[in-house]
Amino acid sequence: MKIGNVLIKNNVVLAPMAGVTDLPFRLLCREQGCGLCYTEMVSAKAILYKNKNTESLLEVAQEETPIAIQLFGSEPDIMAEIAKQVEERPFDIIDVNMGCPVPKVVNNGEGSALMKNPLLVGRIISAMTKAVKKPVTIKIRKGFDESDANAVEIARIAQECGAAAVAVHGRTREQYYSGKADWDIIRQVKEAVSIPVIGNGDINGATDAKRMLEKTGCDGVMVARGCQGNPWIFKEILHFIKTGEVLPTPDIEEVKKMILRHAGLQRQYKGDYIGIREMRKHFAWYTAGYPNSAALRNRINSIETFEELYNVVSEM
Numbered sequence: 001m002k003i004g005n006v007l008i009k010n011n012v013v014l015a016p017m018a019g020v021t022d023l024p025f026r027l028l029c030r031e032q033g034c035g036l037c038y039t040e041m042v043s044a045k046a047i048l049y050k051n052k053n054t055e056s057l058l059e060v061a062q063e064e065t066p067i068a069i070q071l072f073g074s075e076p077d078i079m080a081e082i083a084k085q086v087e088e089r090p091f092d093i094i095d096v097n098m099g100c101p102v103p104k105v106v107n108n109g110e111g112s113a114l115m116k117n118p119l120l121v122g123r124i125i126s127a128m129t130k131a132v133k134k135p136v137t138i139k140i141r142k143g144f145d146e147s148d149a150n151a152v153e154i155a156r157i158a159q160e161c162g163a164a165a166v167a168v169h170g171r172t173r174e175q176y177y178s179g180k181a182d183w184d185i186i187r188q189v190k191e192a193v194s195i196p197v198i199g200n201g202d203i204n205g206a207t208d209a210k211r212m213l214e215k216t217g218c219d220g221v222m223v224a225r226g227c228q229g230n231p232w233i234f235k236e237i238l239h240f241i242k243t244g245e246v247l248p249t250p251d252i253e254e255v256k257k258m259i260l261r262h263a264g265l266q267r268q269y270k271g272d273y274i275g276i277r278e279m280r281k282h283f284a285w286y287t288a289g290y291p292n293s294a295a296l297r298n299r300i301n302s303i304e305t306f307e308e309l310y311n312v313v314s315e316m
Contacts (some may be wrong), residue, residue: 001035001219003162003196006066006092011220012209012237015167015200016070016095016139020228023059024265024275025282028258030064032234035220037067039095044073044082047101059269060090068093068137072100074109074120080127084202087132093164094134096124098154099141102174112173115144115154122157139167139200142185145174154220155189163195167222170201177225179197189214198222205233206240206247213241229285231258231270244278256313259286263309276306283309287316 001011003084011196013019016030026037039057046054047123062069073079098121100111109112112123117209121138125230128136143149157164168189170181181201181249190197198219204226214220227233232254236247266275282312283300287293296312303309 002066003036003093003137004136006144007034008220010238011198011213012234012241013198013220013222014038014227014234015222015224016041016097017067017224017228019281020185022057022278023061023064023126023269024262025231026064026067027061027265028231028262029234033238035221035236036093037064038095039067039069039091039172041070041072041100044075044078047071047082048078048269052277056270057216058086062090065090066092068095068138070095070210072105072110074095074114074124076123076127079124080131083128084130085138087134092131092134094128094137095137095138095167096128097139099139099169099173101141101176106173112141112144115140115150115173116121116148118153118157119149121154122159122161125158125161125163135164136162136167137167138163139169140183141169142172145172149185151185152192156191159193160196161287165196165219166193166290167198167200168218170199183212183216186212186218190219191215196220200224203233203237206236209237210241219312229282229288252316255286256316259283259313260310263306269308272305275306276309279309290316 013036014034018040021040042057075176098114105111125126140154143153151168158166162212170183170185186199196219198220199212199216200222203221203223209221239247263279266279280300284297287296299312
């Protein structure tokens with residue numbers, strides 16, 4: 001798959017997820033074969049005003065390229081200026097979030113609120129593509145609500161204004177993450193534009209990914225919640241697409257090894273205090289469905305050191 005001038009070795013990509021797709025997790029997904037990773041979404045205004053908490057979101061490791069940074073904002077001149085600033089960094093693709101459903105983002109006219117304003121979408125993309133040489137892409141939803149499912153219109157505008165690819169989440173903003181993703185809207189977008197279309201929504205396993213590719217004709221699949229506690233999903237999807245064989249679920253020893261590897265990366269990049277605390281939610285995802293998982297979560301929610309985490313994992 002090629003996005004602009006960026007060659008991606010396969011068409012299975014990691015979705016941008018706030019609080020999830022940080023540097024340690026991206027490295028794990030990359031090790032499992034993920035073709036393209038996205039950062040957590042980053043506020044263009046926060047970069048503009050040099051917010052000190054934003055710098056960690058912009059950190060990239062050499063081994064995770066190609067990588068896309070996802071920006072959110074609604075002012076064309078600011079988005080263009082920040083695109084120019086981040087172009088100097090080791091990001092290969094600059095993506096614009098037009099799908100976030102969170103009220104504080106939407107109420108500010110950003111994220112999925114942009115889908116209600118196609119003219120503004122065009123102005124943002126035009127300003128950004130004129131400001132930078134690196135590919136500019138967008139991530140959208142089916143629409144803001146069912147009465148205005150305008151993903152096809154937005155995708156056409158994006159293409160006309162110079163966007164290099166579009167990712168489509170088959171849910172409306174009103175749905176948030178509930179209900180079933182509408183894959184047919186992804187097919188409609190694919191039929192309407194010539195730039196690469198990446199399908200997103202309800203990819204929870206290898207067979208889902210293959211079905212989406214077949215049903216929609218999309219160029220790539222984007223994995224979101226399906227990879228939480230399951231970075232192996234990328235290896236499983238790639239193997240199934242290539243061979244038709246479903247790989248066995250990782251056994252308990254593999255899961256324990258991955259938790260400790262993940263915790264080690266958290267410590268390396270974020271230090272013990274933040275890194276281990278952030279591992280609590282990941283631990284819950286890794287162990288969901290396991291016997292005594294509720295008791296394990298209760299124990300893990302009070303850990304503060306790697307040693308404490310190691311002891312809990314050793315007893316699994």
